[in-house]
Each structure stands twice: as C-alpha cells, then as structure tokens.
Amino acid sequence: MSLIKGLVLRSTGSWYEVRDSRDGHIWQCRLKGKFKALGLKVTNPIAVGDYVNFEVENETENFGIIHEILPRENYVIRQSVHKTAHAHLIAANVDQAILIATLVFPRTSLGFIDRFLVAIESFRIPGVLVFNKQDLLNDDMKEFQSELMDMYSSLGYQCLAVTAVAEEGVGDVAELLNGKVSLLSGHSGVGKSTLVNAIAPDLDIKTQEVSSFANKGVHTTTFAEMFELAPGTFIIDSPGIKELGLADMKPEEISHYFPEMRDLLNQCRFNNCQHINEPGCAVKSAVEEGEIALSRYESYLSMVGGQDNRK
Ligand SMILES: Nc1nc2c(ncn2[C@@H]2O[C@H](COP(=O)(O)OP(=O)(O)OP(=O)(O)O)[C@@H](O)[C@H]2O)c(=O)[nH]1
Ligand SMILES: [Mg+2]
Ligand SMILES: [Zn+2]
Incomplete structure (x- = not known):
C-alpha cells in the first residue's frame, strides 16, 4: 500500500475532498476505521487546510482512505455555543487571515476589526485588512480611513484600499493571495464575493457550493470550504469565520493579543494589572500619551468587560 500526500479542500464531517499533491486531482476520502486524531x-x-496521507481505495470510483494527518502549523477553532468541552475545528495551516471591511454600506465597526485581530493573534496567524468600497467614501471618510490604515500598519497588519466593483486595487489583493492559503472574513455585504470574482472570474463559487459531493453532507454549510484560485493559491470561505469570535479567552490573555500593549505589560506597577483603572498602569499612560490609539483601548475595555461589540 502506498500513501499519497493530499490537501483537504472540503469536508462534510464524514467525507473529505482531498487534492492530490502530485497532480491536483480531487479524491473523495473517508477516514480509516481506527483513525488517530491529533x-x-x-x-x-x-x-479544511489539513495535509493528510491517504490511500487510493478505488481508482475508477475516485475513492480514497485517509490514514493520518500531518502536523499542523496553526489552526482556527470556534468554541461551541453550548460551552461544551468540544470546539469545532474550522481550518488548519492558514498563511494569513484577511478581513474585508467597509466604512459604509455596511459599516464595519472598529470594535469588530479589533476582535477579529485579537482572535487571529491568538491563533498566531498574520492579519491583513482590506478596506473595500472606496468609491462610496467622501473626503472626510477617506481621511479617517487613511489614519486607520496608518495605525493598523504600524501594528504590523498590512492594509489595502480597494474598490472591488470597479476592479481598482484588485491586482494588489491578487498579489497578496498569490501562493498562499488565506482565510477570508467580513460582514455580509462588504464585497467578499465581488472581490474574489474580480480576482478569479473563472471560479464560480456559487456553483461550487452546490456540487454533488457537498450535497452528500447534511451540515455542509457549517463547514469551511477551500477554493483554488490558481495553482497553489487558496482561499477559505466559511459561514463560521465571518464573525470570528473570541474563543473563550480569559481577560488577562486579551492584552497579549494587542501588539502595542504586549511590550508594556511588564511595566505596570501591579503584575495582575487589568489596565482598567489601576495606579501605575503603563498601558493607560501610553493611551494618555497617544502612543496607543484610543479606539484600540476602548476595544480592549469592551473585550475584557465581556461586552458584545461585534456590530
Ligand atoms: N459601491 C460599491 N459596491 C460594492 C463594491 N464591492 C461590492 N459591492 C456591492 O456590495 C454588495 C454585496 O457584495 P457581495 O460581494 O455580495 O458581498 P459579500 O461580502 O460576498 O456578502 P455575503 O456573501 O452576504 O457575505 C453587492 O451589491 C456588490 O455589488 C464596491 O467596491 N463598491
Ligand atoms: Mg458572498
Ligand atoms: Zn496596566
């Protein structure tokens, strides 16, 4: 028996669509009876995004059997809404997470952007912000957006401004995606599909969503799917990652996921400082001195307060 390396593009929970790493052929795979999870x-x-070793079970029927998963570089999980011990694995081996945001129609709040960034920091995945619908911004909004882009860039998040409908800036996004596995997130209506269609017009995501394979699963829509835009370039789209939540994060963990706070944490007077109203707090001084953006600090406060800010 020979094992072949493949990449999981889609799953329904019992069937896995696996891309053969030798030639890109797609196999429909099941798990080996005694499968050892990670x-x-x-x-x-x-x-989706997992690399596996599989065996061809039936060449003509296109069936395979997955024997093992290869070690993951990272993964994205979503905590169960019922707060059970088990979480749902959304994707693995992600090179970058891209949030498509719009300041208008619909408005993506700064709180939502910051929650997204905190979540991906916790998964150790680089983050990118793509501001779409430039055509709808007046001069004041453009000014505001450019300040935001400067601020987020200084924190290490790459920022791009595009107008997907006019295909403006779309080439830069294509370049960003090239050769990588990217997780795409963003509120409904921000233009994710428009952007992807502008980059890869031949790829009809809608059609792919209702493939006969996917119909075999009952819960298809709750699973992420991976699309190959060009050889070696993949995007992951999932209903579950549009609103990446904070996976059960403890308040004291959250400040570690704000890059601009991370380096200051050992300078607070109290080592259990929550940076709310403690004396001698280095984070609060940095906010007062304008070294930390007020909007970021407000997002932090709403997160440690457990307040829902995901509008
Ligand atoms: N003015 C303007 N409208 C845009 C732009 N990009 C997309 N739209 C429009 O915004 C609407 C929503 O775009 P979609 O691409 O369907 O948004 P989506 O993010 O895929 O939404 P969901 O699939 O619901 O998550 C459509 O009417 C698009 O034509 C843009 O750059 N400018
Ligand atoms: Mg869409
Ligand atoms: Zn502090």
Whole structure:
C-alpha cells in the first residue's frame, strides 16, 4: 500500500475532498476505521487546510482512505455555543487571515476589526485588512480611513484600499493571495464575493457550493470550504469565520493579543494589572500619551468587560 500526500479542500464531517499533491486531482476520502486524531478536543478531527496521507481505495470510483494527518502549523477553532468541552475545528495551516471591511454600506465597526485581530493573534496567524468600497467614501471618510490604515500598519497588519466593483486595487489583493492559503472574513455585504470574482472570474463559487459531493453532507454549510484560485493559491470561505469570535479567552490573555500593549505589560506597577483603572498602569499612560490609539483601548475595555461589540 502506498500513501499519497493530499490537501483537504472540503469536508462534510464524514467525507473529505482531498487534492492530490502530485497532480491536483480531487479524491473523495473517508477516514480509516481506527483513525488517530491529533489530540485536540474538537468535534471534527480534520479540517479544511489539513495535509493528510491517504490511500487510493478505488481508482475508477475516485475513492480514497485517509490514514493520518500531518502536523499542523496553526489552526482556527470556534468554541461551541453550548460551552461544551468540544470546539469545532474550522481550518488548519492558514498563511494569513484577511478581513474585508467597509466604512459604509455596511459599516464595519472598529470594535469588530479589533476582535477579529485579537482572535487571529491568538491563533498566531498574520492579519491583513482590506478596506473595500472606496468609491462610496467622501473626503472626510477617506481621511479617517487613511489614519486607520496608518495605525493598523504600524501594528504590523498590512492594509489595502480597494474598490472591488470597479476592479481598482484588485491586482494588489491578487498579489497578496498569490501562493498562499488565506482565510477570508467580513460582514455580509462588504464585497467578499465581488472581490474574489474580480480576482478569479473563472471560479464560480456559487456553483461550487452546490456540487454533488457537498450535497452528500447534511451540515455542509457549517463547514469551511477551500477554493483554488490558481495553482497553489487558496482561499477559505466559511459561514463560521465571518464573525470570528473570541474563543473563550480569559481577560488577562486579551492584552497579549494587542501588539502595542504586549511590550508594556511588564511595566505596570501591579503584575495582575487589568489596565482598567489601576495606579501605575503603563498601558493607560501610553493611551494618555497617544502612543496607543484610543479606539484600540476602548476595544480592549469592551473585550475584557465581556461586552458584545461585534456590530
Ligand atoms: N459601491 C460599491 N459596491 C460594492 C463594491 N464591492 C461590492 N459591492 C456591492 O456590495 C454588495 C454585496 O457584495 P457581495 O460581494 O455580495 O458581498 P459579500 O461580502 O460576498 O456578502 P455575503 O456573501 O452576504 O457575505 C453587492 O451589491 C456588490 O455589488 C464596491 O467596491 N463598491
Ligand atoms: Mg458572498
Ligand atoms: Zn496596566
């Protein structure tokens, strides 16, 4: 028996669509009877983006059997809404997470952007912000957006401004995606599909969503899907990652996921400082001195307060 390396593009929970790493051929795979998961407490052992070793079971029927998962570089999980011990694995081996945001129609709030960034920091995935619908911004909004882009760039998040409908800036996004696995997020209506269609007009995502394979699964829509835009360039689209939440994060963890706070944490007077109203707080001084943006600090406060700011 020979094992072949493949990349999981889609799963329904019992079937996995696996891309043969030798020639890009797609196999429909099941898991081996005694399958050994990677030791995470999750409801699904394998996610989109996982590399696996599989065996061809039936060449003419296109069936394969997955024997093992290869070690992951990172993964994205979503905590169960019922707060059970098990989380849902959304994706693995992600090179970057891209948030498509719009200041108008619909408005993406700064709180939402910051929650997204905190979540991906916790998964150790680089983050990119793409501001779409430039055509709808007046001069004041453009000014505001450019300040935001400067601020987020200084924190290490690459920022781009595009107008997907006019295909402006779309080439820069295509370049950003090239050769990588990117997770795409953003509120409904910000233009994710428009942007992807502008980059890869031949790829009809809608059609792919209702493939006969996907119909075999009952819960298809809750699973992420990976699309190959060009050889070696993949995007991951999932209903579950549009609103990446904070996976059960403890308040004291959250400041570590704000890059501009991270380096100051050991300068607070109290080592259990929550940076709210403690004396001698280095984070608060940095906010007062304008070294930390007020909007970022406000997002931090709403997150440690457990307030829902995901509008
Ligand atoms: N004015 C303007 N409208 C845009 C732009 N990009 C997309 N739109 C419009 O915004 C609407 C929503 O775009 P979609 O691409 O469907 O948004 P989406 O993010 O895929 O939304 P969901 O699939 O619901 O998550 C459509 O009417 C698009 O034509 C843009 O750059 N400028
Ligand atoms: Mg869409
Ligand atoms: Zn402090």
